[in-house]
Amino acid sequence: MEIPATGLFKNERHAFIIKEINLHNKVLSSELSQKLNVSEDTIRRDLAELADAGELIKVHGGALSRSYHYPIQQSKTYAHDAKKAIGKKAIQLLRPGSHILIGTGTTMLELVRQIPDDLEATFFTVSPLMALELATHPLIKVILIGGQLDMSSQINIGEKPIAELADIKVDLCLLGAYGIDPVDGLTENDWSVAQVKKAMLRAARQLAIITISEKLDSSLPMHLCPLKNIDYLITELQPDDPKLDGYRNDIILI
Amino acid sequence: MEIPATGLFKNERHAFIIKEINLHNKVLSSELSQKLNVSEDTIRRDLAELADAGELIKVHGGALSRSYHYPIQQSKTYAHDAKKAIGKKAIQLLRPGSHILIGTGTTMLELVRQIPDDLEATFFTVSPLMALELATHPLIKVILIGGQLDMSSQINIGEKPIAELADIKVDLCLLGAYGIDPVDGLTENDWSVAQVKKAMLRAARQLAIITISEKLDSSLPMHLCPLKNIDYLITELQPDDPKLDGYRNDIILI
DNA sequence: TTTTAATACGCGGATTTATGCGGGTTTATG
């Protein structure tokens, strides 16, 4: 083995490379080649070995620190904070051991993400997205109600889920609102989606509506149910907020 | 290749883009080009790659976050290129107008991503993940077969999906392999998952197995079916590769 | 102590990758 003028063994070079990576989070083959007085080929072989041993990540042109990875994807949805707050409030409705039918939407997603890992419960859903998110919680049993997946609403629609829902009776249904209004009640704009949601309402003893205050006082073509069927209404507002005045009859505001 | 003064590797640019997308839910090619000191062409290529890997949605002028439709964070797939190549080969089995039962796995995901947008077909699946991915194709009808979502395999298991599968007869079943061996045939390691997969096999006239060559010649405890039931075997290898010699009897290698 | 094997390097040349650029085509939008 030929020891160059600067006299470094392979492992010494490796150590140097690791040090550089820890320091700068990245190295260039070309630079290393100069600093260490060896050919780029050798550097490449070094990097290949280190990458192989999992000490760094080889890329074209050099290498990156192993701790360097894509930032965690935390979707910043519209009105994210409000939705997260709502989710937090809604958690208290989730009783251990209960059976819950859950809808979909970004607010609901925030809710699910905040469910504590020690909650043991059974969730039914027609939304593959919610099912996957729910499945990340170790003690939760997820029953996905099948059907034809509707592209725009991302839930399963058609006769199948409606028929299956008819055989279910759960403690609580958590539903997002597209439109909610003191007079028109809960409304929706797509016919087939509305059919499924109505089936969901029938399958639950209690109904909780989860929505940001924006959706209050808006109406859409398809009627789902009157206000009086709603047991809980959860928004990001304080329960005594005047905007909620039209919704106080028999509804528990949270 | 010229690495500019600001000297960012391609991956670093990619990371930056992802970060921007998570922050703003969208990016403009023109802005990125400026911020990163590279040509818009390069940005376009970056966005194309990221879109290809399913990390964002490419649109005219830039890209959008995928988070709303797809908030599930999936780590970069192992042997991504091989799996992509397999997916490409498998596409030819998807006849327009046909009914297809599709399994799950990262290879299958790559396959689905490469389905051309003008394919009109009906897909059945027990995997919520695959259902969501399939639903991004405009002309594809997705039937999600419900059941209890199994956390580890991320598919619906139990009596329900098995019973529903018994009522279905499709043209083709596309299944990934966990173990495949000339003697032991197709094998699997989880009992409940195996039951569902067996129901899938029964529900299809033809069976195509999609797998990277790594899985060849490996056996697991649960037997699914003998080799002779397999109609097509698709790997990243050339059909005449000697590694496939044990699998030539009556199987069409692709 | 030779002989043999193994390892570490460097080098030349073929190949691949990353990028920018020019020019024709498509898309979005007023």
Add this chain to the structure above:
DNA sequence: CATAAACCCGCATAAATCCGCGTATTAAAA
């Protein structure tokens, strides 16, 4: 329906990589 921006395609290029080979040094074997 015009027009500017965005896109796609092919090409050029230079850096980075890969591959095989020769050599030198060391380790192991005979």
